Amino acid sequence: MSQEPLFFDKTGHLEFGPDDVDNPKNYSLKRKCYVTGIAILLVMNATFASSAPSGSFQSVSEDLKVSAEAAGLVTTLFLVGYCAGPLFWAPLSEFYGRRNIFWISFALYLAFGFLCAFAPNFGALLAGRFLTGAAASAALTNAPGILADVWGAVGRGNAMVLFATMTFVGPALGPVVSGFLQVTKNWRWTFYVLLWMAGLTQLLLLTLPETLPAMALRNKARRVRRTTENDSVRAPVEDSDRSLGGVFKIALTRPWKLLVDPISFLVSIYYALVYTLLYMLFSIYPIVFQQKRQWNAGIGELPLIGTVVGACIGGLLLFVNTQIRQRRFAHGRTPVPEDRLPGAMVGAVMFAVTIFWFAWTAEYDSIPWAVPTVAGTFLATSILLIFVTFINYIIDTYLMYAASAVAANTVLRSACAASSPLFTQYMFDAMGVGGAGSLIGGLGVLLMPMPFVFYKYGALIRAKSKFASTEETRNPPADEESLPKSLTMNSVSNTNNEPLDERN
Template identity: 55%
Template sequence: MDLQDNGICFGDTAFNTPMANENQQEDSESIHLDSNGRLTFSPNDPSNPQNWSFARKVFLSFIAILLVVNATFASSGPSAVLSGISSSLHVSTTASSLTVTLFVLANAYGPLVWAPLSEHFGRQRVFQTTFALYVVFNFLCAFAPNFGALLAGRLLSGVFAREAMGLFTIAIFTGPTLGPVVAGFLQLKKDWRWFFYVLLWLGGATLPLVFMLPETRPNIVLLQKARRIRKQDPTQKDLQAPAEASGQGLGALFKTALTRPWRIFIDPIEICCAAYTALIYMLLYMLFAIYPLVFRQMRGWNAGVSELPLLGVVVGSIFGGCGVLYTTHTTHKKLATGHKSVPEDRLPLACVGAVLFPISMFWFAWTAQYNSIHWIVPTLAGVPLAASFLFVSVAYLNYIADCYGPYAASALAANAVCRAFCGAAAPLFTPYMFEALTVAGGGSLVAGLGCLLAVAPFVFVKYGAQIRARSKFASSVAASSE
């Protein structure tokens, strides 16, 4: 085959195909091949998501943030209306807390189910389908005739909300915090169903925007492009995208997604990171039971006002996010000057968070215990506490990604499942734990666990290279990068 006559390019040389000559306005349909003869992106290919305009990226990021806010806002909101659910549907308060537990527990299925589906079918179709079903099952929650229907709706809406949860860490921590604040005032003035009405309105307003999302997964974009070219130009019938050449089916993707995370989970780096991030995620959902105990039961505030101190956690999340952005910026500047990075470069932020976490938890526990201490003091403790959440979570998740390289998706999936199980358990035991131990005792127990885990990032900074060298998965990544 004459490559020049057929308009195919290798390396930096490009030729127009007959089809491209007829459609010169569509530069995205020009053919560029990689060293294996598979379709790839040209340097300025407009179909490559990395080449999209800044304005388009901002708009799509805005939609992604809305998806995260929908999912996280929905996850914790019922914690503020448990008494309303309990009295309306004639169940115990502990049983009503399952509305939070099942939603968060359903998040564990995300990395195991939606990840391989999005890899096979593309992110666009998975996002659109799952979010539409999320809205449908929120309708079931809002109009549930009994407790069983409500639990079914929460479980299923949680399953289909999970695909958006991997984006934008700030929203992941602020969304759950805002949910109880809004729900508390809705129960005070209306009833518990109004929170689910708000979820329906928010989801309904977001749904049209979700259908404006284009495909962003590169292998799927190239697959779609190859199919268009073959359809428009029969002479290119042998053209293949990398996804077609790999021959990996959906079954193989599911096998990898369901088995590899657990092989990586026993790795020392993964176990330690999972334990720490799971503790943070568990404490986040514990706060939604602790704050009503402190400010409603102990101080006598109403259902709405008693949730307002959670805004300290929102402020802390914003400060923490700014710290993460600053650290990311400085890291990029170092890389631009030729600095050779190692995974442990991610950990200074975790070291800061590891120190802040137990200090701020002790601060909250021992000032919230006594009504004689002004309410602003324990409220302000939520600021460094939330900042520590972000510092540790972002640093550890980035550290996992850098350590495990091509296995990062599996390592992060195991971490996400562990976080989801711990977060789901929190609403069930937190009220009993803090009633038995008091706020000071229960908070000190959590802070003590934070003290034990605080040494981990410092150990990884000093001995991370040696630990990675002994890891089956991380060592192979290190060897391939040398």
């Protein structure tokens, strides 16, 4: 049996050769799709679980003898876990690899899910929700890294659109399922469903290969040493001087430095608004369709399916736009970050318009239910356009610091969204659907010029930043939704020990 040819870099370390089957980028299309499917399923578990109990707050309140407002903490504590998780799981994934961290984090998610499902009191339920949120956040933090590991520029762009769409589909479907379970069963059945989903996913995780290139190369080096007894074959990561403490130091300090940088700060504010509104919708829809129109808890959550359709429309628009731009600019100049912003421009205008449309058609029961439902559909489309476009803009703007910028953004938006179940009911009771919606719409109008300003002056703003890239000429993009090539390798040559998991 002939030995496979080995390739080494200038320092004498093992590297992937052309068409190397151990390189995740060279997986077959079938295997890439399978790995992507597992990553998307992980995300669906996390996002579905984040909002699912919101459809059964009444049942929680009655069974555990707490107020309806206190029941909202079931969602709040889960999202607080979202805040803590990214700063913990991303460095561990960079240090130990994707697969091991997914195995551990999801096993914890499944274990703490039992605590939620069989909680003897409200305190135990809240503790379980915080812990499951922290564990589930590994999916949102590290799943994009898997997509970057296995796909090239074109495939990764399409996979990322699918990933972003699922981050909206999951939360929208959660209340629909739990609403019907509240009518026919009780709130614990929501957590039984979550356990069934998690159990299936945990089994599939056993088949997930290690995709982080540095770890895949290390595994190959170990296999070569074992089969050839040549101890001189080593991967770069095996001789690097990085430490877990150093990785955590960067992960816990740099995001806050990036947060106050102008572009990162303003985008984070915009993100906080749209992400908070997303979780407010899970309280707003029951107000509109159950409280005002007297629908039951099951039927009253069905209009949320409109937001699922809207997210899919947004994903389809981004996918089509990517294909068009790839053909148009296949031989164009190197793109700069501002080339991504037209999608956010459309989304910003649509966001402001659809908020007012939804609020004032939902205010009056005489208006058919389909009208605010359609408004909510296009509201979800606008949120997805803003979400995907700006996350790619942040990545392109900060390049080697993108992981820190995205981590800061994730913590801020999750913290804001965590508060939404605690004030939404009071806000809409006091101001009415039209008034409260107009307040949110007014904020949307104030933030609407942001992508337009960045499109025109972004290069000048970046030039004054010590973190941002400084290209000053706007060129047509070759791939609207793909990452810069410098972010796709996740190699061990990252001299800053920057966690790369969220760069997608």
